[in-house]
Amino acid sequence: MSFDILNSSILALNKALREKKISCRELTELYLKRIKKYKDLNAYISVFEDESLKRAESVDKDGFSENDSVLRGIPVSLKDIFMFKGHKTTCASKMLSDHVSVYNATVTKRLEDKGAIVIGKNNMDEFAMGSSNEHSFYGPVLNPWDTARVAGGSSGGSAVAVSAGLSQISYGTDTGGSVRLPASYTSICALKPTYGRVSRYGVVAFASSLDQPGPMARNVEDLAAAFDAVAGHDEKDSTTSTRQYQSILGHIKNNVDGNEKKFCKKCIGIPRDFLKEGLDPEVLKSFESVVSVLEKAGFSFKDIKLPHAKYALDVYYIINTAEASSNLARYDGIRYGFRSTEFSDLKGLYSSSRSLGFGEEVKRRIALGTFVLSAGYYDAYFIKAAKVRRLIRRDFEEAYKTCDMILLPTAPTTAFKIGEKTSDPMTMYLSDIYTVPVNLASIPSLSFPSEFGSDNMPIGMQLLGRHFDEQTLFEAAWLLQKERPDWFNKVSVK
Numbered sequence: 227m228s229f230d231i232l233n234s235s236i237l238a239l240n241k242a243l244r245e246k247k248i249s250c251r252e253l254t255e256l257y258l259k260r261i262k263k264y265k266d267l268n269a270y271i272s273v274f275e276d277e278s279l280k281r282a283e284s285v286d287k288d289g290f291s292e293n294d295s296v297l298r299g300i301p302v303s304l305k306d307i308f309m310f311k312g313h314k315t316t317c318a319s320k321m322l323s324d325h326v327s328v329y330n331a332t333v334t335k336r337l338e339d340k341g342a343i344v345i346g347k348n349n350m351d352e353f354a355m356g357s358s359n360e361h362s363f364y365g366p367v368l369n370p371w372d373t374a375r376v377a378g379g380s381s382g383g384s385a386v387a388v389s390a391g392l393s394q395i396s397y398g399t400d401t402g403g404s405v406r407l408p409a410s411y412t413s414i415c416a417l418k419p420t421y422g423r424v425s426r427y428g429v430v431a432f433a434s435s436l437d438q439p440g441p442m443a444r445n446v447e448d449l450a451a452a453f454d455a456v457a458g459h460d461e462k463d464s465t466t467s468t469r470q471y472q473s474i475l476g477h478i479k480n481n482v483d484g485n486e487k488k489f490c491k492k493c494i495g496i497p498r499d500f501l502k503e504g505l506d507p508e509v510l511k512s513f514e515s516v517v518s519v520l521e522k523a524g525f526s527f528k529d530i531k532l533p534h535a536k537y538a539l540d541v542y543y544i545i546n547t548a549e550a551s552s553n554l555a556r557y558d559g560i561r562y563g564f565r566s567t568e569f570s571d572l573k574g575l576y577s578s579s580r581s582l583g584f585g586e587e588v589k590r591r592i593a594l595g596t597f598v599l600s601a602g603y604y605d606a607y608f609i610k611a612a613k614v615r616r617l618i619r620r621d622f623e624e625a626y627k628t629c630d631m632i633l634l635p636t637a638p639t640t641a642f643k644i645g646e647k648t649s650d651p652m653t654m655y656l657s658d659i660y661t662v663p664v665n666l667a668s669i670p671s672l673s674f675p676s677e678f679g680s681d682n683m684p685i686g687m688q689l690l691g692r693h694f695d696e697q698t699l700f701e702a703a704w705l706l707q708k709e710r711p712d713w714f715n716k717v718s719v720k
């Protein structure tokens with residue numbers, strides 16, 4: 227095969243498929259072979275080999291018509307949190323290790339309707355709780371750039387699948403950074419859409435006011451195509467917006483490509499006060515070089531303030547645990563999932579099933595969440611956190627009166643060593659410092675790769691936008707990719 231599949235975008239693959247330069251079977255086989263070759267990275271919980279090949283053959287047989295989606299025939303993977311009818315959805319938990327989906331998530335359905343080939347489901351932190359992907363019932367995901375290091379979480383399997391070329395694109399979920407953080411640790415792009423842009427129907431719930439599915443890809447066009455395929459109102463999720471969604475890939479290809487100068491006049495805010503504590507000097511250096519690339523491209527910069535951002539982690543770890551403790555109450559050993567045999571009465575059945583079915587981190591969150599919601603502490607913790615959340619959101623609204631986007635590092639450091647932070651959850655939570663304010667404010671954020679640190683590990687940055695203004699983020703990311711193509715489209719292993 228002379229066609230270079232791994233280094234091609236979805237648009238290039240679509241063209242090659244249409245012109246029969248490659249077959250969908252060849253494309254799917256390549257990814258399936260690589261999944262086997264790099265099995266030790268532990269990026270997948272399940273792989274649908276025969277089924278994917280059959281689907282690929284039917285795409286080859288039926289061919290392409292003019293209006294087909296660019297995702298037709300493209301191998302994609304899903305974090306194991308999305309329902310996929312007839313397939314297991316484990317959420318990387320013993321609790322759901324035998325759970326077979328009885329319906330499709332809207333994300334899954336939209337992909338299937340477009341002819342994308344779901345080749346497998348990715349490893350993740352149990353119930354999406356974590357920043358390193360070490361909290362999985364199926365073991366940690368390894369970072370392909372250095373297998374002694376974490377992949378980032380909680381969508382670590384998805385990030386590694388994309389980075390190592392084990393699927394063209396993947397979908398994760400982002401409650402407090404879970405698509406962006408692993409993207410940054412593995413040198414790929416990821417989008418946390420505005421809350422309400424992508425349906426949560428059929429996505430196992432963690433913290434419902436923060437959860438948002440988001441695409442992950444090796445380049446900006448693929449990220450746009452992946453977002454286009456799933457975004458927009460869904461009557462099955464009343465929190466999705468009815469606002470019209472316009473294709474971002476179409477906008478980039480028809481308006482931006484070739485006219486870049488027109489799209490680089492916007493202003494980017496920098497919250498200098500927030501760039502202090504715990505930020506690795508090398509990440510800060512890379513931040514400055516992203517600023518100079520964007521400046522050269524024509525963007526202007528402005529110092530802004532996010533005075534309440536320093537409380538974001540505290541607020542986040544109160545709200546997410548409260549919502550998780552309520553959402554996870556449904557796993558009682560009766561209606562869903564794992565049931566212990568070690569019990570003598572009904573209460574014993576509940577507690578034994580939950581004690582044995584959930585991992586450490588999940589139990590920690592349930593305990594914390596139950597505490598902050600309990601009578602006597604509810605006002606002091608949960609209500610207070612909800613009020614501070616409002617202030618954080620207001621900070622962004624104020625900032626966006628004077629700028630169009632905000633630039634931040636995605637993570638304060640590069641990927642750390644496996645095991646380095648597992649015994650100290652508080653230090654682990656600090657990895658989310660730059661990602662959680664976005665979820666608390668319900669705004670969109672696009673994470674992209676920048677340079678590598680002296681440890682030879684990737685660094686990532688993120689552009690934050692106004693509610694529902696993902697388009698501006700994509701314009702900037704597209705320009706950046708034009709300026710620094712060497713930062714994008716990397717496949718981490720041969």
Ligand code: GLN
Binds near residue numbers: 658
């Ligand atoms: N690391 C964060 C947490 O542990 C974010 C997880 C997520 O976005 N799903 O809660």
